[in-house]
Amino acid sequence: MVAISPLPHRAVVEHLVRQSVYQRLGKPLPRPAAAPNPLVVNVSARHCHLTQESVEVLFGKGHQLTVHKWLYQEGQFAAKETLTLIGPRSRVISNLRILGPCRSLNQVELAYTDGIALGFELPLRSSGNIKGTLGCMLMGPAGFFEMTEGVIRALRHVHMSPEDTAFYGVKGGDEMALKIGGPCALTLDKLLVRVDKSFKLEVHIDTDEGNACNLQADTPCELI
Amino acid sequence: MVAISPLPHRAVVEHLVRQSVYQRLGKPLPRPAAAPNPLVVNVSARHCHLTQESVEVLFGKGHQLTVHKWLYQEGQFAAKETLTLIGPRSRVISNLRILGPCRSLNQVELAYTDGIALGFELPLRSSGNIKGTLGCMLMGPAGFFEMTEGVIRALRHVHMSPEDTAFYGVKGGDEMALKIGGPCALTLDKLLVRVDKSFKLEVHIDTDEGNACNLQADTPCELI
Numbered sequence: 001m002v003a004i005s006p007l008p009h010r011a012v013v014e015h016l017v018r019q020s021v022y023q024r025l026g027k028p029l030p031r032p033a034a035a036p037n038p039l040v041v042n043v044s045a046r047h048c049h050l051t052q053e054s055v056e057v058l059f060g061k062g063h064q065l066t067v068h069k070w071l072y073q074e075g076q077f078a079a080k081e082t083l084t085l086i087g088p089r090s091r092v093i094s095n096l097r098i099l100g101p102c103r104s105l106n107q108v109e110l111a112y113t114d115g116i117a118l119g120f121e122l123p124l125r126s127s128g129n130i131k132g133t134l135g136c137m138l139m140g141p142a143g144f145f146e147m148t149e150g151v152i153r154a155l156r157h158v159h160m161s162p163e164d165t166a167f168y169g170v171k172g173g174d175e176m177a178l179k180i181g182g183p184c185a186l187t188l189d190k191l192l193v194r195v196d197k198s199f200k201l202e203v204h205i206d207t208d209e210g211n212a213c214n215l216q217a218d219t220p221c222e223l224i
Numbered sequence: 225m226v227a228i229s230p231l232p233h234r235a236v237v238e239h240l241v242r243q244s245v246y247q248r249l250g251k252p253l254p255r256p257a258a259a260p261n262p263l264v265v266n267v268s269a270r271h272c273h274l275t276q277e278s279v280e281v282l283f284g285k286g287h288q289l290t291v292h293k294w295l296y297q298e299g300q301f302a303a304k305e306t307l308t309l310i311g312p313r314s315r316v317i318s319n320l321r322i323l324g325p326c327r328s329l330n331q332v333e334l335a336y337t338d339g340i341a342l343g344f345e346l347p348l349r350s351s352g353n354i355k356g357t358l359g360c361m362l363m364g365p366a367g368f369f370e371m372t373e374g375v376i377r378a379l380r381h382v383h384m385s386p387e388d389t390a391f392y393g394v395k396g397g398d399e400m401a402l403k404i405g406g407p408c409a410l411t412l413d414k415l416l417v418r419v420d421k422s423f424k425l426e427v428h429i430d431t432d433e434g435n436a437c438n439l440q441a442d443t444p445c446e447l448i
Contacts, residue, residue: 124408
């Protein structure tokens with residue numbers, strides 16, 4: 001599998017340019033520019049995570065997920081493979097994107113708008129915390145199976161490295177806020193801090209949150 | 225037409241109970257309870273406003289809109305009548321609710337999610353300010369016509385009486401913020417203040433904004 005490295009994210013380029021301009025002018029860096037890493041905010045459209053076993057049930061024995069698009073977090077990708085979800089009231093979501101690589105559990109992450117379309121209220125959970133949630137049927141070209149639990153709305157969260165938590169003075173499990181500018185500005189509270197030394201600084205919000213503020217590539221964002 | 229008065233809004237009952245409890249305890253009212261009017265926050269689902277002339281084109285000569293449900297603002301109602309919208313890329317939204325009474329212009333108010341479904345970017349406008357916006361086809365059981373402009377995302381706004389603006393220290397055209405609590409709390413900035421002596425204190429947000437914070441009847445809200 002040959003991985004074509006994507007262009008750097010706009011926020012990364014802006015961060016480098018901002019740092020360089022302030023340095024050339026000999027001026028002190030304002031707080032956002034002084035951060036060790038650029039702040040990237042991405043909207044997660046509905047998607048699912050699957051185990052390798054589930055991938056094989058849906059797409060055939062020995063099937064491996066193939067890369068459609070690399071994501072900002074190292075090694076994570078949107079797969080070419082999509083599937084069909086059948087909810088508990090027999091309503092359907094088609095072309096549900098699978099994110100790779102495979103994980104140790106099956107989980108479907110939807111926005112509330114999707115929950116309304118499916119006809120039930122999604123529980124708000126942090127990723128992986130799926131005990132007691134509703135499940136659904138998943139259908140692929142080679143087969144289908146019942147996922148007994150794991151359909152959630154994912155808590156808005158920020159991925160941070162220890163370098164980032166030190167700069168912002170927070171720790172894993174804390175809550176921050178994300179101030180989003182533009183014509184329909186808003187501030188998202190209760191942004192869960194998730195820490196791993198492999199993480200690149202990135203906020204994940206869902207499509208409802210992204211549409212509420214019409215988040216665009218050039219919308220100013222600040223972590224507070 | 226017999227208008228059945230709806231039950232009082234939950235926020236109205238809460239406001240009265242809160243004021244009464246503080247008074248009985250002989251304690252000073254906290255700021256939200258001291259407000260002259262209760263704060264009602266409602267989610268506006270996609271809808272349209274029509275002229276009487278348009279209603280007659282769509283539903284037949286002499287047709288009058290009929291009340292499906294009274295809204296919180298005096299005299300405003302969701303009509304039983306709905307229509308079909310055909311967007312500029314021939315995509316369709318069915319069962320678009322009409323709000324009555326008729327107005328002096330035709331206007332369709334959608335959420336960004338609807339704009340994505342229709343395949344074009346909605347301009348963010350205050351109600352009535354539709355110059356230069358895209359239009360659509362509207363189709364009813366008795367006819368159809370082309371609306372040449374007026375498909376917008378309505379700016380989030382708050383209806384206020386002069387009594388309310390005096391309490392909050394704002395004037396028409398100002399921007400306030402709405403803090404919404406609960407598990408997916410957020411603060412909506414750029415909330416346009418609209419004033420009329422007939423207005424009851426009410427914030428209107430759209431379905432994207434309502435779904436972003438999962439606004440429920442008991443979600444705490446504060447105007448700041």
